[in-house]
Amino acid sequence: MTKAKNIKDIAKLANVSAATVSRVINQNGRYSKETEQRVKRIIKEHNYIPNMSAKGLRTNQTFVIGVIVPDITNNHFASLVLKLETGLFKHGYSCLICNTNESRELEQKHMKSLSAQNVSGIIVISGMQDYPELNDLPIVYVDRPSKDMRSNRAMIESDNERGGYLATEELIKAGCKQIAILKCLYNDPNQVLRYEGFKRALAAYGIAEDTPLSEDLSEVSFDAAYNKVKSLLDRKANFDSLMCTTDTLAAGAVIALRENGLEVPRDKLVTGFDDCQIAEVCGPGITSVHQDVDEMAKLATRLLLDMINKKELDQLYYKLPVSLTIRSSTTKL
Structure with missing residues (x-):
């Protein structure tokens, strides 16, 4: 044939x-x-x-979408980027993926570069700022709130405050009272909301927050969590559990506990956030807040393509519900 x-x-x-x-x-x-x-x-x-090049000449579109991502090695972000790339390709668009390493300066440079290359639109994952100066470019902000909302802007985020509440409540219901939290509030509204959920759960169950157990890290990384838990143990801090605001932090905590002779869940309980692959395979399996990455990617793709095609959006802001995936890390032996 x-x-x-x-x-x-x-x-x-x-x-x-x-x-x-x-x-x-x-x-x-x-x-x-x-x-x-x-x-x-x-x-x-x-x-x-x-032939998208020929089509682009006719329509003045490049059929390329810029995707800004803060850390492509992060399981949560990597999964989201993969689903975005797959979905956009089905509609004839290629992706230009730009990793910022959580650098505001690098993010700005990538945004200017993408605009100069006349991309059809941009999806900003966990961006560090808004870009109102890119007036005519359709942009979807994903995973962190944005104040740059207009007809060619859309925002998608998970219910992070609810997730923080659910993770903390799971520890409380398992009998924990001295709950430490590992978080990184620097320039990340999601982390702030997860911390708010943590505090709301404590208040709902009549537990006072133990300030010395509220640890703020300089970055979201395995090493940062590992070192912070080791520091808690070295100073003999009295805690029975750890609520971690990402799965990466939870994994670092589990390994630090193990290397100091403590097992999860025998000695300490742990929760994470994102429900990515690392939560499944680390230690006994980490109970984690599940974000609907599939829906996030599908929604971001649809909204961006609708804006590119000059369709009026029904709504510009979406908050996706979260749930808790229970694993052995919160099951007391």
Whole structure:
């Protein structure tokens, strides 16, 4: 079978016009469901990939989406980027992924570079600031709040305060009363909200916050958590559990406890946040707050494409619900 090389070949095989094939590819409507299915089947059978460069010249679009991510090695962010890239590719868009290493300066440079390259839109994951100066560029802010809200801006975040409450409540219900918290409040509203949830849960159950056990780290990293827990143990701090505001911090805490002769959950209970792969495999399995990364990616993709295509959005702000994935780290032996 001779492979179809262009839209005209696809149109001939599908017994429709080249214009109809183009509308199916671009999802512009004015075709029947049967026609859409037939055209898509033929495109798939022939492994046909539209010439996006030529299309870009006609429409003044690059069909490239910039994705700003603070730490691509972080399991939560890596999973989100992968799902975004997969979803956007299905709609004919490639991704230009820019890692900022949590640097405000590097984030700014990436944003200017993406704008200069005339990308079709940008998804900013856990950005450190807003970009109102990029007036005409569709932007979706994901995972951290933004004040830059207008018709070509959208915001998606998880219910972080609720997540902090659920993780802390799980420890309290397991009988814990001296609960330490590992957090990193520097320039991260999500961490602040998770801490607020922690405090609300303590208050709801009549437990006073033990300030010496409220540890604020300089960064979200395995080493930072490991060293902080080691410091707590060295000074003989009295705690029966740890609420960690990310799974990375929880993993560092579990390893530090183990290397000092303490096992989870036999000696201490631990919770994390994000419910990524590290929570499944670290130690006995870490109870963690689950963020709906699938829905976050699907929603971000839909909103960005709608803005690119000049469609009016029903709403600009979304707060996604969270849940708690229970594992052995909070089951007292």
